[in-house]
Amino acid sequence: MQPLAQSRAEALLARFHDVRDFSRLLARDLEPEDCVVQSMPDVSPTKWHLAHTSWFFETFVLKTWQKNYRPAIPEYAFLFNSYYNAAGNMHRRDLRGLISRPTVAESFRYRENIDRHIDDLISSASEELLDEIEPVVVLGIHHEQQHQELLITDIKHVLAQNPLHPVFRKRPPEKTAAPPPMDFIDFAETIATIGHTGPGFSYDNEGPQHRALVQPFSLASRPVTCGEYLRFIENDGYRRPEFWLSLGWTTMNEQRWEAPLYWEKRDDEWWHFTLSGFRPVDENEPVTHVSYFEADAFANWSGTRLPTEFEWECVAQGETIEGNFVESERFHPAPTKAAGLSQLFGDVWEWTRSSYSPYPGYRAAPGALGEYNGKFMCNQYVLRGGSCATSQSHIRATYRNFFQPEKRWQFNGIRLARDVA
Amino acid sequence: MQPLAQSRAEALLARFHDVRDFSRLLARDLEPEDCVVQSMPDVSPTKWHLAHTSWFFETFVLKTWQKNYRPAIPEYAFLFNSYYNAAGNMHRRDLRGLISRPTVAESFRYRENIDRHIDDLISSASEELLDEIEPVVVLGIHHEQQHQELLITDIKHVLAQNPLHPVFRKRPPEKTAAPPPMDFIDFAETIATIGHTGPGFSYDNEGPQHRALVQPFSLASRPVTCGEYLRFIENDGYRRPEFWLSLGWTTMNEQRWEAPLYWEKRDDEWWHFTLSGFRPVDENEPVTHVSYFEADAFANWSGTRLPTEFEWECVAQGETIEGNFVESERFHPAPTKAAGLSQLFGDVWEWTRSSYSPYPGYRAAPGALGEYNGKFMCNQYVLRGGSCATSQSHIRATYRNFFQPEKRWQFNGIRLARDVA
Amino acid sequence: MQPLAQSRAEALLARFHDVRDFSRLLARDLEPEDCVVQSMPDVSPTKWHLAHTSWFFETFVLKTWQKNYRPAIPEYAFLFNSYYNAAGNMHRRDLRGLISRPTVAESFRYRENIDRHIDDLISSASEELLDEIEPVVVLGIHHEQQHQELLITDIKHVLAQNPLHPVFRKRPPEKTAAPPPMDFIDFAETIATIGHTGPGFSYDNEGPQHRALVQPFSLASRPVTCGEYLRFIENDGYRRPEFWLSLGWTTMNEQRWEAPLYWEKRDDEWWHFTLSGFRPVDENEPVTHVSYFEADAFANWSGTRLPTEFEWECVAQGETIEGNFVESERFHPAPTKAAGLSQLFGDVWEWTRSSYSPYPGYRAAPGALGEYNGKFMCNQYVLRGGSCATSQSHIRATYRNFFQPEKRWQFNGIRLARDVA
Amino acid sequence: MQPLAQSRAEALLARFHDVRDFSRLLARDLEPEDCVVQSMPDVSPTKWHLAHTSWFFETFVLKTWQKNYRPAIPEYAFLFNSYYNAAGNMHRRDLRGLISRPTVAESFRYRENIDRHIDDLISSASEELLDEIEPVVVLGIHHEQQHQELLITDIKHVLAQNPLHPVFRKRPPEKTAAPPPMDFIDFAETIATIGHTGPGFSYDNEGPQHRALVQPFSLASRPVTCGEYLRFIENDGYRRPEFWLSLGWTTMNEQRWEAPLYWEKRDDEWWHFTLSGFRPVDENEPVTHVSYFEADAFANWSGTRLPTEFEWECVAQGETIEGNFVESERFHPAPTKAAGLSQLFGDVWEWTRSSYSPYPGYRAAPGALGEYNGKFMCNQYVLRGGSCATSQSHIRATYRNFFQPEKRWQFNGIRLARDVA
Known part of the structure; x- marks a missing residue:
């Protein structure tokens, strides 16, 4: 028997959650302490990435289309805006590593809260509303994937500062073979x-x-x-x-x-x-x-x-x-x-x-x-x-x-x- | 029956543990994330203070008088030396906030380990040995009290960077009266x-x-x-x-x-x-x-x-x-x-x-x-x-x-x- | 009677001297003091431009083709090389304004000395030699024209630092008319x-x-x-x-x-x-x-x-x-x-x-x-x-x-x- | 008959001119170009010293006691004030080397002008007025002696930047003997x-x-x-x-x-x-x-x-x-x-x-x-x-x-x- 076709909203949410979950997976082996450090101005702390990607959905989706949306902690709009002047003032990029709160646990709570709102909004959206929302949600998904890459390269830079050489993900040593010559x-x-x-x-x-x-x-x-x-x-x-x-x-x-x-x-x-x-x-x-x-x-x-x-x-x-x-x-x-x-x-x-x-x-x-x-x-x-x-x-x-x-x-x-x- | 007068070693250890315990008490309400941040070069992260004061006892007491003392993690000697050139190389002071490991929990384990060794050393020391050790232990106690003051002023500076205004220790508002005029x-x-x-x-x-x-x-x-x-x-x-x-x-x-x-x-x-x-x-x-x-x-x-x-x-x-x-x-x-x-x-x-x-x-x-x-x-x-x-x-x-x-x-x-x- | 057509060497020298003389003309109203100042790293002192353009001819023409050429002051090769790593070490660009000697008068003597050598070399060059030399001399001429432009913009920056508003070249005020609209x-x-x-x-x-x-x-x-x-x-x-x-x-x-x-x-x-x-x-x-x-x-x-x-x-x-x-x-x-x-x-x-x-x-x-x-x-x-x-x-x-x-x-x-x- | 003891005004002026002349003597062998350079923020250009010491007499003597004194170039008050906030705004200390005008010759004319005014003021001053003026003139004389020392140490720093090693004052090499041992x-x-x-x-x-x-x-x-x-x-x-x-x-x-x-x-x-x-x-x-x-x-x-x-x-x-x-x-x-x-x-x-x-x-x-x-x-x-x-x-x-x-x-x-x- 043929399973029912996934609805458009379901498909969008599935994709949304896949990407959101992958961010959590990336931080799996990190200690809370690892997630605070900004080792140079280009680097952002792990917990900043986790929060900023949520801010993106909050700012460009929830604040636009969720009726009566009220942010739980309004200061997050200041702390987690990266560079969007048109979206308001923002915290100085090079000082992100000085901000210990929200903690990692609180940052995950912020994520969950945003995800819940997105779930509500999308699953109850009309097709017309979905026409409007979908492109921005998709942009947010790609935006989060970009930040996943940055999270990885940033935490590499952070851990590299430490003479104890902390390991992000265990991988056994391997023997490799020379690649074919360059043509x-x-x-x-x-x-x-x-x-x-x-x-x-x-x-x-x-x-x-x-x-x-x-x-x-x-x-x-x-x-x-x-x-x-x-x-x-x-x-x-x-x-x-x-x-x-x-x-x-x-x-x-x-x-x-x-x-x-x-x-x-x-x-x-x-x-x-x-x-x-x-x-x-x-x-x-x-x-x-x-x-x-x-x-x-x-x-x-x-x-x-x-x-x-x-x-x-x-x-x-x-x-x-x-x-x-x-x-x-x-x-x-x-x-x-x-x-x-x-x-x-x-x-x-x-x-x-x-x-x-x-x-x-x-x-x-x-x-x-x-x-x-x-x-x-x-x-x-x-x-x-x-x-x-x-x-x-x-x-x-x-x-x-x-x-x-x-x-x-x-x-x-x-x-x-x-x-x- | 009259309890025996506290021995000199017991008295020293009591004083030692009082001060050591007070450091732990100070960090009581802090999150691990708070303990990582260095908000300016003068400031040291809380967990650095916790480790450095232990390093002091390790370096100047245990390495001198504890037979066959072998540090569990030799790199700590580099990470937690503050400015003692004669005690070896050291990590750059202004980069202390880039080091996420040891974590706060590991720093406390380091403390406990050092304390245990000090306990052993002092409680088994002869009077002659105690004559040698005591002045350095007492110096270490005063040293730790200095770092307790720094821990407080440093964490104040750290938390002050945060627009969320985190609270270190709750204290109700109070009405005060004007002091007497200055004479x-x-x-x-x-x-x-x-x-x-x-x-x-x-x-x-x-x-x-x-x-x-x-x-x-x-x-x-x-x-x-x-x-x-x-x-x-x-x-x-x-x-x-x-x-x-x-x-x-x-x-x-x-x-x-x-x-x-x-x-x-x-x-x-x-x-x-x-x-x-x-x-x-x-x-x-x-x-x-x-x-x-x-x-x-x-x-x-x-x-x-x-x-x-x-x-x-x-x-x-x-x-x-x-x-x-x-x-x-x-x-x-x-x-x-x-x-x-x-x-x-x-x-x-x-x-x-x-x-x-x-x-x-x-x-x-x-x-x-x-x-x-x-x-x-x-x-x-x-x-x-x-x-x-x-x-x-x-x-x-x-x-x-x-x-x-x-x-x-x-x-x-x-x-x-x-x-x- | 019709004068003979100018020879190739004569034509090259005429062009050479035209451009070299124009550099002197540009510095006409400047005081020696004006010619020393470097008001920012991008700016070079006037006397540096005067000397560097001569160094260019000395280094790339005279040292290559003038037999037994011996520079009068060998240190000039260090002081007046701008950025040619292959031509040897050079003085730091941002420190050009700290060098008071050679004076302006000595810089002009350096120019005259180089010009005399170029005169000798070109006027006695065979056609074959001229084939080799001419492109580099022409490059040197264009190089000097570039430095004339820099000399002007640099001295403008220098004089602009001075609240006395020194004048580089007098020009009466004028009434102007609005240009046609932009199409x-x-x-x-x-x-x-x-x-x-x-x-x-x-x-x-x-x-x-x-x-x-x-x-x-x-x-x-x-x-x-x-x-x-x-x-x-x-x-x-x-x-x-x-x-x-x-x-x-x-x-x-x-x-x-x-x-x-x-x-x-x-x-x-x-x-x-x-x-x-x-x-x-x-x-x-x-x-x-x-x-x-x-x-x-x-x-x-x-x-x-x-x-x-x-x-x-x-x-x-x-x-x-x-x-x-x-x-x-x-x-x-x-x-x-x-x-x-x-x-x-x-x-x-x-x-x-x-x-x-x-x-x-x-x-x-x-x-x-x-x-x-x-x-x-x-x-x-x-x-x-x-x-x-x-x-x-x-x-x-x-x-x-x-x-x-x-x-x-x-x-x-x-x-x-x-x-x- | 009693000769004529030098009057108090004459004595003061003699001392004044002795010191003023010595500044000129110090600059004797310098080229105008040397007098412009500021080789580090602590150093002032020679011509600044020459002008500033004159500004001192102008500001604290002439502007106070010379009737209807009108400075020839009012901007000098800004350019040559060193650090006296109460005497008005001043040019930034670290930018003194960017100011090519007044030239060295103009700086000397400024000196001569001030000296002439001081001559007039003192030689025509009553004893009562002299009581007021003399301490400030004497302060100005000592001030100028301090700047003579700075002029020397500053020009040494300036000339030392130059790989050509310019000579401030010729002095033959000499053979010296070891001093007595240190007691x-x-x-x-x-x-x-x-x-x-x-x-x-x-x-x-x-x-x-x-x-x-x-x-x-x-x-x-x-x-x-x-x-x-x-x-x-x-x-x-x-x-x-x-x-x-x-x-x-x-x-x-x-x-x-x-x-x-x-x-x-x-x-x-x-x-x-x-x-x-x-x-x-x-x-x-x-x-x-x-x-x-x-x-x-x-x-x-x-x-x-x-x-x-x-x-x-x-x-x-x-x-x-x-x-x-x-x-x-x-x-x-x-x-x-x-x-x-x-x-x-x-x-x-x-x-x-x-x-x-x-x-x-x-x-x-x-x-x-x-x-x-x-x-x-x-x-x-x-x-x-x-x-x-x-x-x-x-x-x-x-x-x-x-x-x-x-x-x-x-x-x-x-x-x-x-x-x-």
């Missing part, structure tokens, strides 16, 4: 169609879809490995200015970089802090926790360059979204075994040489939700493809992630490209 | 005997005892109240450079001081954050959380000056050590009702105009314990008399507390003095 | 040819020439005037976050911007510092000394956007290079009188929304001269068209200037663009 | 009379004269030499925290001190920058350009201590004021040849362990001149005896100089003391 695959000149269109979810920065002329280029079959990156280090890559952008050279010297973030030399061997503890660097893994500056310098050293985001998207359009995502709960990149184009999605975000800028015809929406993307289109570089901390259901070929070129705490890596003569 | 009491010129001598405990910075010529002076009968300080604020005290030290004027403008720390104007009324919540300022209370700069400016504005530490000590030598101390668990200064000289001890530390410097003939001891006091004798000012966060059993007429002139987070207040023509 | 001119979609090719001089960042798909767009007929910009200020443009990039909003608040650089409100009227003194703002002039952030915010406020550099270049390809350049020695933008497209060249550099990045196929040359452009392709935005401080003989339709988005001390202005539906 | 001379306990009284000039901080009990002590016969200080360096003095104040240890590590200011190791030999050029360190000279922290660490290393200012003054009261002062125009300390107590005055200022604080009964005068001294009595340490940059006519046994403990650019040195058992 370069040629692509012909094309007038590409770039950006998202159609019914599925996408962020506003992925549109409008438009055509762009892409010259012939060649793309590496897989990301750069730790082993390959070690050759760059050993070849004095961090001491030769000719490979570096001027700003990269300055930054690198000021911050005394000598290797990717979390790497540390002990007795002549490189170790790194992982979410499963302090371990020897595995040369077969994709290198990660590198800045744009390091990715660019590595490319220059190797006689190649980084791809543009359009080149990357041209290639990705035909590929299936498979790989090492957060669903695997590995929380770390893994070596590839595949020959040919591989790891385009998952494992590590891939720096492109494209500055994060609006597509032709782009216009941010009015109001607070218009602040989601457009106002950050300056001095950031686009990354593509998702990482081991990204949800598989969150990523797309048109997805544009972006960070300042000096940032290293995300699972960012390097895929090379070349001009075709 | 000035004259003292004749004398060759005073300054500093500690004799069998009781004192810190090395209180000696050697020596003579000093003290000119005639006059000392205020009680500390300055919030009401009196408000007159200074209303008379543009924070906008008139003629009252301020040059460095004070600069500091005050850079940090935008307009009132004591924790004061905030709401709808034309002054409120302040207390360990029992956010409350209206009570004009009858001694003013507290003022810097040396503010104390000095207030004195100049009022045509008086701060006392020297010798003047203060001359007066205090004859006085009983009574007052509002931490034992009252009020955690806040209280108005005096007494006419004549009052509140010399307890309530608020009293800034003196004396720079913290060595007494004639002072010489720091060799080794790590010699770092306790001497190396801080620069750019700090002496405070006398203890506060509502000080243990009564910890304070003396010869006791010298000291802070940099811009510090405001301690319970520091103002007692005025005058020259006698 | 928007439409351009159809095209596959444009972007970048420089052919025999004339260009910088490496202008190539390789390549095709790019440019969507239909509309470009403003003239730059935004001070009067139009005033409307933005009066409409609370500097207090409404919805118009600003996130980084712009932060920067603007941190630096307390309320108007373009050099503007100051006196008795309710706006004045600004110009190279001819402190004067009332003329509403008819193109606005200048605005950052990319302000240009972008103004565009958002007015419902338009900034053009891309490709759009700008498409339009400029057909235009004559005329306008208010440094040759006019006005040193200040002037109002336009022309209807239709005007002021594309000269007056003010026009911010584009294009991040400064390499053209497809671009590769920096090896060696020190390869550091000229490529290593700066990060976190900067492209400006087009030249300003009142640019040499007419220096600018081209393909010319790419670039600055960080927060910079304001150049003669940068705003030309608006729009999408075409 | 310690005992002094008995006494009730000393400290501070200045009587008719001669003194600063307000030297009074009121008062009695103080000074314990028995022992004072070194001469300052520490470079040779003796080298032993400290070679004994890892800069790497052993046990000798250092906590704040000194931090400062020293942050600023990467490894030797006194201006010292530099070249090919295993120590050189230092002097006002006569870059020279090998002479082990026979008194060491100079050390901070209080270094002086204190050296004393600890050698098992001694620094003297108190009272101890120093007790000894100095009986001594003649002779030595190597600025009048010798050597501008550098010289080795002593004398056995017994020597070099108490001149050569190097001697750090004392006394914090700079008010004498009992001290009260700053009301008004701007009351800002001269009192407001700086915080976080500074007293130095005694004058240096090779001090005027002999400026120094006294009661003279109290003062600097923050980290300052090194003055000619400060070390005389040791010891307790007497």
